[in-house]
Amino acid sequence: MTASASVSSDATSLGSIALIGGGPGDVDLLTLRAVERLRAADVILYDDLAGDEILSFARPDAELIAVGKRAGHPSPRQQEVSRLMIGYARLGKRVVRVKSGDPSIFARADEEISAARAAGVPIEIVPGITTATAAAAYLGTSLTKRGVARRVQMVTGHDLNGRLPADLDMAALADPGATTCVFMGKATFAALADKLIAQGLSGETPTVVVESLGSPSTHVIAGSLTEIAGRLAAAKPLGPCLILYGAALAGIGHDKM
Template sequence: MALVNRVSGFSSCSVSSHFGKAKTFGLNPICSLNCTSSSSSSSSSSSSSSSSPFTEKHSVERYQRDSWVYNTQVEDASSWNLPFDSNSVRENDIALQLPELKKMLGVLREKRESGGCDGGGGSCGPGNVYLVGTGPGDPELLTLKAVRVIQSAHLLLYDRLVSNDVLEFVGPDARLLYVGKTAGYHSRTQEEIHELLLSFAEAGATVVRLKGGDPLVFGRGGEEMDFLQKQGIQVKVIPGITAASGIAAELGIPLTHRGIANSVRFLTGHSRKGGTDPLFVAENAADPDSTLVVYMGLSTLPSLALKLMHHGLPSNTPAVAVERGTTPQQRLVFAELKDLADEISSAELVSPTLIVIGKVVALSPFWPHSSIEASLLVEAK
């Protein structure tokens, strides 16, 4: 049986509004990030009142939501002393959370042993694990099945990109546990997430693993499913609208369009070991008749753009970068491929940002260049 003793476990940031570039858009007039802690309260007055729609790694909201596991009732969040980022933060979280996690496991196991799971004296099988995609952020994009499962869960392990609005659907008696990852900070390793899912499923709990977008599109859902199935745990996947589909629809961009784009390719912008070079760019990713969607590509975009142009993608290919797509805090940067990295830097876009590259971008009603250009593109198909 999996053991919880492998289970593992605040910072400031502000980005000012930026409207200086004609190509920078906010479909909703909220366009800055403001997450504060005690270490940044002195500078928070200069930040916009708009907060992140997602769970930032050391936000007060995260610790309020997960207060049960710290055995702490949060009454006045503004008085919390949230620590600076350091190597010890994760280890401190592990130590603080472990007693309550073990206590919850003990209650579940005692219930199983007493036959309390079905009201009789028979034995109980393991619980179920649901991998649930929550879409790009807008709670109205959730599926009905996702809402039903979220409301019935005992324990929900949620990622950073599960929006705060989506978490409002969680039942009042459920327990939430943040297992999000950001560059340079993983609140849980992937292996520790596996062990959490296994431990609570073996104890008979209904465990929901909440992931932004779709769990099987750059969500590592396949790894979690494979691990659990090998341990005899049933895993059910509830798909979500992946960011590419949700954000493209929001902007009126058809990912494929007859005569313009006959295919679409999803690419991770992640680098090896935190570098600035994308993992891999095949020559056929530079196909001018295809649409390229780059997830998690802010840091590697300059190198990626150069590689794409080197392989033959025209430098004037339309492109857009979308920060926090489908949420009220959404911001956009439209540009030609050769200028996109500089425009993103000027606009100070932050993660999560999705990048769409291809001629179909010019079909968006928000494309800032000549509308004649888009008309000619369609007529030429």
């Protein structure tokens, strides 16, 4: 079913909304609580990054609604997704909204939480494994390292117009003692790398791109900060990419298909 389902908002019974983290795509990385909510759901709203296998936990009579970009179809606006969730909950349905990774990381959960609260609909958040930590596990590394990486930062490489955000804290991002995880950054990483190097971060900083984690086509490109920007531009990866850089990633020096 598509997101164009007609939902009335004047019903009186009140259901609920669970915003669940779908993790990086591997179904066995879902939490037990997420699986429970999926099994109990009357309606599941999901997007493409959440992974199809997750839907195997749905009841046969559950309504499944795609609300992400898929196969070139435009995704519904955020307000429309919130309207759908709230509309179904007002019909007394247990609504599950699946987000990829963790709902609190670059997933616009704040907007859905505010909309549900404003509508007086109970909303529960079920955390998931963010791509950042799932990528570290896949790479067999740690994001923090004693004496090497004392902090981890997550940043978006993408503003509302798809450009590198103009207000990034470049001093923080060029901290050689941090591991930085760049979400939504594949198109802007070359510009970011130039700024990082201009800010004083070494061009030799270990950098890793993880594409389509949790799928059979997971692909890793590893190299220096200077090399990766050019290799990304040449490879033009189609899948979602998380880009990590920092000294903690030293030793992940080869491509992995």
